[in-house]
Amino acid sequence: MGQEHTFACKLVWTGAERGPLTDYASYSREYVVEMEGKPPIRGSAAPVYRGDASLHNPEDWLVAALSGCHCLSYLAHCARAGIVVVAYEDAAFGRLALRDGKMRFTEVTLSPKVTILVKAGQVKDGSDEAKAHALHEKAHADCFIANSVNFPVRNEPTILVQG
Known part of the structure; x- marks a missing residue:
């Protein structure tokens, strides 16, 4: 690439x-x-x-871009690490506020909820869960969009284990 x-x-x-x-x-x-x-x-x-509430707006898209980029970065890291992800959803939230005399995003919080599969007889000591959680930090560091903004992007992941 x-x-x-x-x-x-x-x-x-x-x-x-x-x-x-x-x-x-x-x-x-x-x-x-x-x-x-x-x-x-x-x-x-x-x-x-004064915009149309039924249509997407640039603020929606910025929050969605951060959420989507993190998701794709995270799934790539999980695939490479052998973590089997069976579900991923995120409830992302962005705050737009007046700072230094300008309206700007002051933060975005991502709250991904990820379900991983651990088959019977595989790792049972929680290490897959810990690895799945740690991969969120790697995904955040690699997210192109998060690396391009000048405000904090926080991650508050939840890992669920199935199997």
Whole structure:
């Protein structure tokens, strides 16, 4: 795998179809994001910024990107370490607040709940569970998105053992 990769999208403000931007209160915040070979995604501003609550917004996407990147990094580490993951879900939460005179994310907390399989006769001393927990730290250190933001991304994982 090379040391540089590129990602591109096209964004079109579709709110113009509802009329031109003439004042802050009344214009549509709706837009479409397109990525080659993928379905388009409709978006808007967050409801607090007069956006459409039924559409995703950039704040949603930032939290989802952190959650998705951690998940994929974690699953890769588990696969390499021989940890059998049978379920993974995350309840991620981001906080946007006024800091230093600007609205910004001040933190995101990931709460992944991972179920691993330990077959009868295999490791019974909890070492798979401990390894599965420790791999969250490795995944966090390797997460491209977490490495790209300037606020803390916390991980509060739960490991469940099945089998």
